Amino acid sequence: MVLASRIWFAAAAAAKAAKSAGEKAAASSSFAPSSSLPKTGLMRPGPVSPALQKFLGKSESSRTETIKLLWAYIKSHNLQDPAARKFIICDDALKQLFDKERFSFLEVPGLVNRHFPKKGQS
Structure with missing residues (x-):
């Protein structure tokens, strides 16, 4: 007991x-963070290259939003290599955007950054 x-x-x-x-x-x-706080860094929308504008369908985007949309596109079009899922096999749209046949998911931020002009450039 x-x-x-x-x-x-x-x-x-x-x-x-x-x-x-x-x-x-x-x-x-x-x-919940205040919506009045300005977005900074990767979250701040900015101008994108003409090639990325064509792909996204808009003239401004943040880096994080761009990567999310890119991953959604990759998954919806089943572009991951079936043998090695960390690699993406480019279709025509991604070939025009990145000038590559295939890339690793670790390369995505670097490939996307090329399409965001530095401050002072447009």
């Missing part, structure tokens, strides 16, 4: 600790 009560108290204490940890996590994750 003593063992059963110890198990019950241990289980109750664990449940209480898990509940308070869950409440703390929910409280800390409920912070």
Whole structure:
């Protein structure tokens, strides 16, 4: 009987600790940044090259948004190499954009950065 009560108290204490940890996590994750804060760095939209404008269908985009749209395009057109999934096999649109037949997913940020002019260039 003593063992059963110890198990019950241990289980109750664990449940209480898990509940308070869950409440703390929910409280800390409920912070929503203000929409009035300016976007900076990779999140800031900027002008893109004419080739990327044609691919995206818009004249401005952030680097993160561009990479998300590029991955969506790659997945929807099934362009990952079936033998080595970390490689992307370019279709005509990607060949025109990147001048490559095939590239690794690790190359994507560098390939995308070429299409964002530096400050002062347009």
